[in-house]
Amino acid sequence: MSLHLRKVTANIGAHVSGVDLARPLDEETRSALREALNVHKALVFDDVHLDDEGQQAFVRHFGDVTTAHPTVAAVDGAPNVLPVDSEQGIANHWHTDVTFVLNPPQASTLRSITVPPYGGETLIASSAAAYRQLPEPLRALADDLWAEHTNDYDYAVPAEEIDEQQAAQRARFTSIKFRTVHPVVRVHPLTGERGLFIGGFAQRIVGLSVGESRRILDLLQSYVTRPENVLRHRWSENQLVLFDNRITQHYAVDNYDRQPRRLHRVTVAGDVPVGVEGKESYSIEGDAAHYTSVAA
Numbered sequence: 001m002s003l004h005l006r007k008v009t010a011n012i013g014a015h016v017s018g019v020d021l022a023r024p025l026d027e028e029t030r031s032a033l034r035e036a037l038n039v040h041k042a043l044v045f046d047d048v049h050l051d052d053e054g055q056q057a058f059v060r061h062f063g064d065v066t067t068a069h070p071t072v073a074a075v076d077g078a079p080n081v082l083p084v085d086s087e088q089g090i091a092n093h094w095h096t097d098v099t100f101v102l103n104p105p106q107a108s109t110l111r112s113i114t115v116p117p118y119g120g121e122t123l124i125a126s127s128a129a130a131y132r133q134l135p136e137p138l139r140a141l142a143d144d145l146w147a148e149h150t151n152d153y154d155y156a157v158p159a160e161e162i163d164e165q166q167a168a169q170r171a172r173f174t175s176i177k178f179r180t181v182h183p184v185v186r187v188h189p190l191t192g193e194r195g196l197f198i199g200g201f202a203q204r205i206v207g208l209s210v211g212e213s214r215r216i217l218d219l220l221q222s223y224v225t226r227p228e229n230v231l232r233h234r235w236s237e238n239q240l241v242l243f244d245n246r247i248t249q250h251y252a253v254d255n256y257d258r259q260p261r262r263l264h265r266v267t268v269a270g271d272v273p274v275g276v277e278g279k280e281s282y283s284i285e286g287d288a289a290h291y292t293s294v295a296a
């Protein structure tokens with residue numbers, strides 16, 4: 001095995017070389033990649049020649065594959081692959097994938113299919129670095145907070161500004177309504193590392209009003225999105241990015257003049273999050289059993 005890691009930034013990201021993702025990984029390589037993911041949070045692979053089936057086979061090294069999404073349609077003929085396509089909406093908001101369900105995916109992969117000639121970067125932020133940078137009183141506050149996450153969230157673009165197609169996409173997205181309460185500080189099950197587990201689907205802090213919640217979430221979120229905590233990934237052809245969805249947030253930059261941009265996403269089924277006191281997340285509304293198994 002000649003697996004090689006090259007750090008991209010101090011807080012997040014590494015380029016991986018010396019591993020052929022199109023072939024089954026041996027146990028040594030698999031565990032080296034898991035360790036690299038634990039440390040670097042986001043791994044970038046170049047010269048990846050995979051189809052949808054190959055991407056799923058790679059993902060299965062890390063756990064069960066989820067279906068594409070709880071409510072959004074999969075790629076035709078590939079029920080576990082989500083098309084991330086500029087023609088079907090843009091994700092220029094900070095989020096962690098599918099946190100509105102009880103056990104969000106533990107990891108996500110994105111594979112480049114169509115790369116715009118400029119722009120279209122994916123930003124990935126370390127919420128572990130954000131937590132470490134909180135001043136002690138804010139860390140103590142965050143440790144005690146729980147937040148309600150929902151797919152019926154507050155969009156950056158208001159309803160009266162969107163066209164019919166976008167309205168249909170939103171209706172589909174919320175065709176099953178989910179509400180789940182997660183700890184604001186999640187303890188990573190493999191490393192014990194703490195990270196802020198918030199992002200765009202977190203709408204309210206338990207016990208606070210919407211207005212108070214917004215101010216506290218914004219304050220905590222400002223640490224996540226510090227430039228020092230963010231990997232800015234510029235896509236090339238034949239790349240795959242694997243990121244730890246338990247301890248990162250991401251954002252698709254809308255700076256490519258809506259030229260074609262397409263990635264295929266396959267995610268690894270996750271565990272139920274646990275807070276600093278050992279308490280687990282709980283569901284208020286919506287059953288995601290059709291979407292994901294629960295990782296041990």
Ligand SMILES: [Fe+2]
Pocket residue numbers: 091095096097250
């Ligand atoms: Fe996403």
